[in-house]
Amino acid sequence: MAGVLDGVRVLELGQVLAAPFAGAILADLGAEVVKVERIEGGDDARRMGPAFRNGDALNFQVFNRGKQSVALDLKSEAGRAHLDRLAAQADIFIHNLRPGVPKALGIDGETLCARHPRLIYGEISAFGPLGPMAMRPGYEPLLQAFSGLSSTNGGEGDPPMRSGASVCDQGSGMWLVIGALALLHRRERTGRGGLLTASLLETALAWNAQKSDAYANEGSLPERHRSGHPGFVPYEAFDTADGPLLICCGNDRLFAKLAQVLGQPGWIGEERFATNRARLAHKAVLFEQLTPLLRARTRAEWIERFEAAGVPCAPVHSVPEALAHPQVQALGILAPVPGTDFALTAMPLRIDGERPLARGIAPRLGEHNTRHEVPQPTTTQPPETP
Structure with a gap:
């Protein structure tokens, strides 16, 4: 299927999950996604677990499928200059860098969009762009705890529990994609890009809105239910x-x-x-x-x-039971990655009756430096693991 975002270029400075997930969605939809990584080691997700393929962990394959990798030293003037050239060619720029780092590198939204007014600039932070904690970093379980989300999971008498899925990281990536697509539409009319911000905290608060809105408006919280609903019985x-x-x-x-x-x-x-x-x-x-x-x-x-x-x-299925069920099999959401011997869960939507699929395996660190006229990084890749 031809990608609906064919011709759209995305520049990603993503680490581990939130921004890489946004990039993976855009890549599956057909955009060209160029992932900029550190020369030494690249994205930390490459080592989030045992080696799976090409020395990288399975987690890295899940969230970086179908992308290109460029390794740059952003501490050097030459590296920052090349990043700016890549930004000039991009439609969308996304990152989840630690607060303060973009400004120190001269790639904060205000600075970069002033140089490239058509650019759609999206950033994901932990606690949001405003407030006394705006400069703090954070991780999924911390934000589930801080937001109150963990306190509403589980049943009566249970300790606070985090959600099994990374709902804050992945949800923030989804919000960023929604915003980017909206600004692409606006840019067709105005010719200008714009600034997007999303955060794990705001995403957690949005997912928990049914309960927090009940407290804010009615002064009470629904009872906790492990699998139930506060408004229906049974x-x-x-x-x-x-x-x-x-x-x-x-x-x-x-x-x-x-x-x-x-x-x-x-x-x-x-x-x-x-x-x-x-x-x-x-x-x-x-x-x-x-x-x-x-x-x-x-x-x-x-x-x-x-x-x-x-x-x-x-x-109530286990994961193996769910994957083996004829309904899940019929949907074909666990799809082979082209050119590989493994499969990944694809996007949970269809366009004109067809599911957007991964375009290929996640890239090796710096694999596409030559394509983007960057010297190959001097680091070596581990041998491929079967």
Whole structure:
């Protein structure tokens, strides 16, 4: 499939995850993404785990697929001058450098956009561009903790928990891409680029908005639920005879269907259970009756019965179970990387019926220096690991 962003050039100074994820999205969509790295070692993600291919970790392949790599010494005048030449050829410039570093290098947004007014400049920070902590660096678990996001994960009595996925890093990369695409559209009308900022803290606050907005406007926080929902009952995972099953009754009609399948038609007319608000108030009583009923049969038996009756449910899969499921297989989201012997999870969207796929393997450090008229770096690459 021809990339929808063919002809768009992106310059990335990304480390580890947030900005590299933004660059990976743009690369999958067809943009030419040139990743600028340190001469010595490059992106730290190259060593985030055991060697996978070309001496680099799998994490590096995931977030840098389909890019080009240029190794520059940005502490030198020649390196900074070459970076400026690359910026002059770019449509979008993205980075997640430590606060203060861009200004010290002369590549902060105000400076770079003054020299290149058509450039769309995007930066990702930990705590945002304003406030007393704007200059502080930060990492995913720190921002999940600081934002309150960790405090709302897990169930009653659990300690604060971080989300398994890097929702702040990857979410910030997504917001930056959304902003860049919006400014590309504006530039078509005005001829000028613009400045974008995103941060892990703001992303965490946005993901947790349902709970924080409840506190800000109603003065209280919803109860914590490991798998459930504060506004619906029953709407969480339950044990069956052989595995957990998630049941989602998002309205009274679905609860009535559940009651019928469970052989409890009397629940439908019982005052404590007849409406969702009543069930919220009498959740413990309902669960005392519901839990042993569900444990009486296997998960597969309940799924067959619930699906036949139209009760939303799903098995709580492990990762291997999810990947092996026919529905996931049919979607083809785990896709081979061209020219390699491995597969990566592709973008979760389709354009004109086709999924944008990785254009190729992640680059070796400085692999594209010659293409961009930069002398090859003097570092050596480790031998390829099978």
